[in-house]
Amino acid sequence: MSGGGTGETNRGTRTKSGEGRHDALANALAGAIQAGALAPGEWLKQIDIEQRYAAKRMDVRRALDRLVQKRLVMHQPNRGYHVVKPDGRLAQEIRDVRVILETGAVDAIVARVRDEDVAQMQRLAQRFDALLPGGTIIDLHDANIAFHGRLLGLCGNPELVLLVEELRGRIPSAGAGQWQKRSRIEQSNREHFAMVEALAARDAGALRTLIRAHILQQQEEEPAPVGHSRPAER
Amino acid sequence: MSGGGTGETNRGTRTKSGEGRHDALANALAGAIQAGALAPGEWLKQIDIEQRYAAKRMDVRRALDRLVQKRLVMHQPNRGYHVVKPDGRLAQEIRDVRVILETGAVDAIVARVRDEDVAQMQRLAQRFDALLPGGTIIDLHDANIAFHGRLLGLCGNPELVLLVEELRGRIPSAGAGQWQKRSRIEQSNREHFAMVEALAARDAGALRTLIRAHILQQQEEEPAPVGHSRPAER
DNA sequence: ATGTGAAAAATTGGCGCCAATACAGATGCC
DNA sequence: GGCATCTGTATTGGCGCCAATTTTTCACAT
Secondary structure, three states: OOOOOOOOOOOOOOOOOOOHHHHHHHHHHHHHOOOOOOOOOOEHHHHHHHHHOOOOOHHHHHHHHHHHOOOOOEEEEEOOOEOOOOOOOHHHHHHHHHHHHHOHHHHHHHHHHOOOHHHHHHHHHHHHHHHHOOOOOHHHHHHHHHHHHHHOOOOOOOHHHHHHHHHHHHHOOHHHHHHOOHHHHHHHHHHHHHHHHHHHOOOOHHHHHHHHHHHHOOOOOOOOOOOOOOOOOO | OOOOOOOOOOOOOOOOOOOOOHHHHHHHHHHHHHHOOOOOOOEEOOHHHHOOOOHHHHHHHHHHHHHHHHEEEEEEEOOOEEOOOOOHHHHHHHHHHHHHHHOOOOOOOOOHHHHHHHHHHHHHHHHHHHHHHOHHHHHHHHHHHHHHHHHHHHHHHHHHHHHHHHHHOOOOHHHHHHHHHHHHHHHHHHHHHHHHHHHHHHHHHHHHHHHHHHOOOOOOOOOOOOOOOOOOOO
């Protein structure tokens, strides 16, 4: 594996913490994959993970199996596990699903939102804005996640929030690349405030339009990334 | 267990077949849970599963872990795995998500549907209708699944179809109970034909209304099923 | 030098055993 | 007679080892 840090950040911290050691390892690996520390197509050798994360073999295998279920890695019998290569078509499908889910939740959001919720969303948007000049990309990413997670949470359906989180985590390697463009981040920042404004006005239509644009904007430009180490070739 | 044979039927055959033994076992267990063969709250003893399905201990553990991830069973350390008790609130949330997803896919469906697709949907609706008098509940269930799966598939987003399948599988114990009512099955049958009609007319609004009603109709009447063996008490 | 073959090293996958823990029943005490 | 405790048992969970398979290396022949 490439030059990942020691603790591998575990910045995700998603779901509920404290299920087991294997769960923590799976989250750490998932974070490493989405952060780009583990390249697409790279083989995940059990021994390397075992040594790198100081984990037992069983936990490694369990974590890898969990990542297979999350569709973040693929498994070939007697060959091993490898990171899935980014599939533009799959990513587009997942984005479309996200659009449906998040715009579909708008009605419930607008119906249930209170003034204090609007104020909190305003605060979250401002937090992202404050992090814009000096914050790291990871900080911005987390602030963005917090904003959208809280916004979605207003619909009162925790399952929907969890589902969208899971979907976001399944977009392969899209987490790092698209955020590097400065102009795009600023665009996102503006859209955040526009969303808060639409939320304050209880304007469901405007909020839908904004969310759709916000999600669909995150497409990668290059449709065919060449020169990847393909794991399927043998 | 109901009238399952030796191999426990594996009637679902969902997702893609042939990942491994543990995957087949997980699917079999999931089917047993949804069919009501394994009662809510019941403890899933590894030895019983091992003997019942003639599986190795490792496969049992892997399958159970997979079901934990699917949220069909819960795990308490050093205590074991038990079937989740049906949570009406959770089921309602999942139903709401399904409504959002399936109605959200209607636009794409109407935009992409061809006449031959309409004809096929008509055929699937007739298949359900033909099974209505003499077919078993499982047959009806499968025909219903086929109808909705094919309808959703018309939107051209395989990920969305997979997601809805997964969601449907996560509605706890709702699969068997509500289908026992004859009038409800006939109502569903009528709605199938109404959906095909709306599909033929490319009437997105009507299709949305029908799908919403079709999903939301499947609520359980009894909000508090008493007398279950609660696994949390200790 | 290059392609072919086999041997060797590395990696994965399976399986069984044993300790840790929880459950049940019996026993003793109040 | 009821209750607490103790012992026996069943079940879970962890750990390591070994076989099966793959990948690499290396020698050899063309």
